[in-house]
Amino acid sequence: MNAMTETLLYRHLDEMTPWDARLQVLEVIGVAEEAPDVKTFTFRSDAQTWFRYKPGQFITLELPLEDGPLMRTYTLSSSPSRPFSIAVTVKAQPGSVGTRWMFDHLEPGTHVTAYGPAGDFTHHNHPAGKYLLLSAGSGVTPMMSMLRWFNDCAPWTDVAFVNCARLPEEIIFRKELDLLGNRMPGLTLGFLIEQRSKRENWFGPTGRIDFTRLSLLAPDFLEREVFCCGPEPFMRAARDMLKAAGFDMAHYHQESFSAPVAELAPDILPDVGVDGDAVAEAASFPVRFALSDVDAESAGGQTVLQVSRASGVRIPAACEFGLCGTCKVKMTAGTVEMAHNGGILDEEIEEGYILACCSKPTGAISIEA
Known part of the structure; x- marks a missing residue:
């Protein structure tokens, strides 16, 4: 690295613009082992921009596998209070493809x-006097993002942090959590493991989470x-x-990347039990993919994503049920019926953006894709 490059790395925040996922890629600047088969990958922007997000949010990585790009969604374990880089902490499960590729190539x-x-999934959307951050395994990552934010910006916050793991050595971020426990006056830490280990002594509670164990680790969890x-x-x-204990579930929030309802696409509907006449009667509308210079037709209530794939137009997509926001594209003309699960903001909709995976044309449309 020459002196000029080193100088350009040190810029004030007000001299930089926010990272734009549509224009800039990420550069790996660090890889750290956190636990068995768990690594943290730290990135900066290739255009030296800063990262604006809420603690607990996620990004989708496009991994260039030999068989074609693979989309994988990962929660950010970093905190936006440190905006010059972001990090994801991932666990390689048996049979995992994307995470193993990251381990081998990044x-x-x-x-x-x-x-x-x-x-x-962020505490910024639910201000409260007291929090319980309850996690198991790699589910600790959004909790760590929130806790790091609390440490940087509001260290006096009353936070009960409870993490469950199979073995003591599999507790992710253990050393940092112990350090934060000594620095944050409002933080109480609770760890629960399923079984003892020959590698590490354990004197804390064991077993799976239940009312008795949670009451021990966070006695006032109902509040x-x-x-x-x-x-x-x-x-x-x-x-x-929590329901059995009488907890007010309006104050319960969980992160999940599983589809809430398995909705079959029109082109893979089974032959039995489906009103074929209704599908056949669904209107068809012209779809213009402007950047690709492709004209297509939606058929039988297809989504914009289904039309794009049938037409050879590539729109990146990961979850495909309106949560991750990866398939966000701008619609410059026409109207759609969009049933998303939080993957797009109201202001983005006002600007003309849609999620291709859950948007069905209700007339002729034109898309920037």
Whole structure:
């Protein structure tokens, strides 16, 4: 790195513009091992812009696999209070493809395309006097983003941080959490493991989360704003436990990347149990993909994403049920019926943006794609 490059790295925030996912890619600047099969990847913008997001939000990475691009959504474990870089902390599960590719190929200096940030799982949307951040496994990542923000911006906040893991050595961010526990006067830490380990001594509680164990780790949990993230069985158990305890579920929030309803696309509807006449009667409308100079036709109530794929026009997509926001495109003419799950902001809709995965044309439309 020459002296000129080093000088350009040190710029004041007011001299920089926010990162634009549509124009700038990410450069890896750090890789750190957090626990067995868990790594943190830290990025900066290739255009030296700063990152504006809310703690707990996520981004979607486009991973260039040999068989074609693979879209994977990861929660940011970093805090927007440190806006010059962002980080994701990922666990390589058995059989995982995207995360294993990241482990094998991402190193300082490499670049990757990203989309976002997106998501509404953040304490900024639910101000409260007391919080419970309840997580299991890699579900700790959005909680860490929020806790780091609290540490930087409001260290006196009353936060009960409860994390569950299979083994003591699998507690992610353990050393940093212990350090924050000594620095934040309002923070109480609670760890719960399923089984003891031969590698590390454990003197804390064991077993799976239930009313008795949660009462031990966070005695006043009924009085707190609860954020929960982890494997679906864990979150289901947490929801059932809180309901049974009489908790006001209006103060319960969870992060999940699973589709709320499995909705079949018109082109893969089964032959049995479907009103074929209704599908056939669905109106068709012209769809213009302006940047690709392609004219297509929506058929049988197809989404814009389905039309684009059938026409050979590539629109990046990850979750495909209106949550991640990866397939956000601008509609310059026409109207659509859009049923999203929070992956797009009201102001973005006002500017003409839609989510291609959950938008069905209601007339002739033109898309910037």
